[in-house]
Amino acid sequence: MSQRQESSTIKQKLAAGLKAWRFGCVLGVFLTVTAVLGWRLVDLHVVDQAFLRQQGDVRTIRVDAIDAHRGVITDRYGEPLAVSTPVETLWANPGEVDPDDPRLATAASLLGINEARLRQRMRDYASKEFIYVRRKIQPSLARDVLALGLPGLYSRQEYKRYYPAGEVAAHLVGFTNIDEQGQEGIELSYNNWLSGVPGRKRVLRDNRGHLIRDLSLIRDARPGKDLTLSLDLRLQYLAYRELKAVVQAHDARGGTLVMLDVSNGEVLAMVNQQSYNPNDRTSLSPDRLRNKALTDLFEPGSTMKPLAMAAALESGEYQLDSMIDTAPGYRRFGRFTIRDHRNYGQLSMTGIISRSSNVGISMIANDIGGDVIRDFYFQLGLGQPTGIGFPGEAVGVLPMSSDWRPVEEATLSYGYGMSVNALQLAQAYMVVANGGTRYPVTLNRRDQPAIGQRVLSEKVAAQVRGMLREVVENGTGKRANPALYTAGGKTGTVHLVGANGYEDSQYKAIFAGMAPMDNPRIVTVVAVDAPQGGDYYGGEVAAPVFARVMSDALRLLNVRPELTAVEAATQTPGKSGERG
Structure with missing residues (x-):
């Protein structure tokens, strides 16, 4: 065999060996990746199943409060003196809201709040997940604002106290604060009797906080007890x-x-x-409360x-x-x-x-x-x-x-x-x-x-x-x-x-x-x-x-x-x- 033929044979053997080595490396990597993925699948679905399911639930399942309405105050014949009506509260996740979104101007105008102040609040609380935008407004107004499609703006149902007799029975009935806690009059002296006990329920929400569906009831809301006064x-x-x-x-x-x-x-x-008018206390002077x-x-x-x-x-x-x-x-x-x-x-x-x-x-x-x-x-x-x-x-x-x-x-x-x-x-x-x-x-x-x-x-x-x-x-x-x-x-x-x-x-x-x-x-x-x-x-x-x-x-x-x-x-x- 000539020297040239021998050299060619050596090259062919080296090429074949290199090809085999490459194939072995690729096969080894493939098998290793397959083994790792297999083990990870076993780990996820068998070993850490309970933990991961819990973590998933934490990120998607929430426990929401169910508001309980306050008891009704009536006169001796059942005429209402204080009732709680369902309203909407608008809240926002500032991290999801663009403070420069032009739709904020329209929202501020509808809600009767200062536009510059609203934008600044979104910037100031950008690291937070919850702030109130406007509490206890008419459901129709809340729907108009939500229809603007602002990302990060949500609503929830609450109750607002209303006094049908107005100033006529104000000193006797009194009034509550925005959280429906008695501040004056009968509302204060019978606060524990009238106050309801909120309920709790599990709900499924997506990663943007939108409600997907109710899952289960933890505790039903218990409304406050009604109160009948001697008043005619x-x-x-x-x-x-x-x-x-x-x-x-x-x-x-x-x-x-x-x-x-x-x-x-x-x-x-x-x-x-x-x-005074307990339904509008914007200009109330303290000397009129007695x-x-x-x-x-x-x-x-x-x-x-x-x-x-x-x-x-x-x-x-x-x-x-x-x-x-x-x-x-x-x-x-x-x-x-x-x-x-x-x-x-x-x-x-x-x-x-x-x-x-x-x-x-x-x-x-x-x-x-x-x-x-x-x-x-x-x-x-x-x-x-x-x-x-x-x-x-x-x-x-x-x-x-x-x-x-x-x-x-x-x-x-x-x-x-x-x-x-x-x-x-x-x-x-x-x-x-x-x-x-x-x-x-x-x-x-x-x-x-x-x-x-x-x-x-x-x-x-x-x-x-x-x-x-x-x-x-x-x-x-x-x-x-x-x-x-x-x-x-x-x-x-x-x-x-x-x-x-x-x-x-x-x-x-x-x-x-x-x-x-x-x-x-x-x-x-x-x-x-x-x-x-x-x-x-x-x-x-x-x-x-x-x-x-x-x-x-x-x-x-x-x-x-x-x-x-x-x-x-x-x-x-x-x-x-x-x-x-």
Whole structure:
């Protein structure tokens, strides 16, 4: 074999060997990759199956909350006072939103928010996955915004509190915050009762957060419990209308009206001025939030005289036909002098009340002693909480002394040196109206008969009611006569108390009374703060409100009129010459 042939043979062998080596390498790599992939498949589907499935679920399965609506608040006949309606909340994943997207301008315009502020928020929270864009809006508005097709913008259903009665029942019902947690009134005091318990469910979402389908229910939502109040919305509207009218007519600082059912202590109406709209609190001032009927205290003035008289008659020291000489029409206690409107001379027990005699009632008080009057006031519910559990309720001041001075006994008998709220005063008059039983007052409708405590004999209660009727028919309360019904009550006019003591030219006009007198059904207290102009006495400002409210309220409650139209015409209210 020549050298050239030998060289060619060697090359052929080397080529064949190299080809075999390459084939072996490729085959080895292929087999190795196949083995690795095979092992990985086994690892994924057998060894790490549970772990990987869990991780997949974490990335696609979410646990969403199911909102529970808050309980409904209604009046005694089922008329809604507070309801929760379904709304939509828009939220965004800023990481998915382009802050420069021109559609953001349209979205901001539809939502009524600042466009520049919206874009800046998307930039500031780009590392976050959730921000609110606009909470609790109408579903139709949410649909319009979502129709823009903005990436990263989503919605969820929530509930929003709505108050159908608006400002008419605002102070009593109160309101919630945006998360439906009670902030004022009944909404606050019954927050736990009204609040629902949210539910939870598993849902499947894609990598952009879109809902694919519901998977399973973890816990169903439990709505809040409903609450039925003792309030009669018809009477509430009526009382609010009349109180607002008198406050505007006299350019007064404010006012309060409370109406009680004398048979069980239920609050039928409770209104205040000034009020607010709980559905729109954008310009709400804090001074309008107070339920003045419960939070504001005042000296009740002459409205306490009938109650002091009841204490005297109940003590047995005085009888209905007892006479008191009030001449010369004033009394001096050191540097302190109390006066009547004029010198009435001899007055009967009824005359002392109908003439609103400070001298007469103070003489009786000095005779029976301060302890007798004070203890009776306390039995009526004064100087202690009413027990209704309303937030911010003021207790009031009922003085106590181990050694009463004559001037302290005197002022206690005509309502100075003490303080009450309007509901406490109404509760005290309720005892006289129903024959002597004190029932716990309540804002909830009673489903069972009320259990009361007798604090006054029926005989004395009837005698005092006769005095109160005389006040309206011939005394300081002539303008409190309701059409077609008889009424009884007492006027009161007291100085308002300011930061520096009594305000010389500012008064509170008060009337507390009941009707109809053959069988009292309702007790109402009216108080008007700082009426301006020439009229500021209780008989001139508060009594006419009482007359209009009671006349309409008794008709709404189907109470049979006591008087004929002819008899009612002779009762045309006029100004009394007396002041109380």
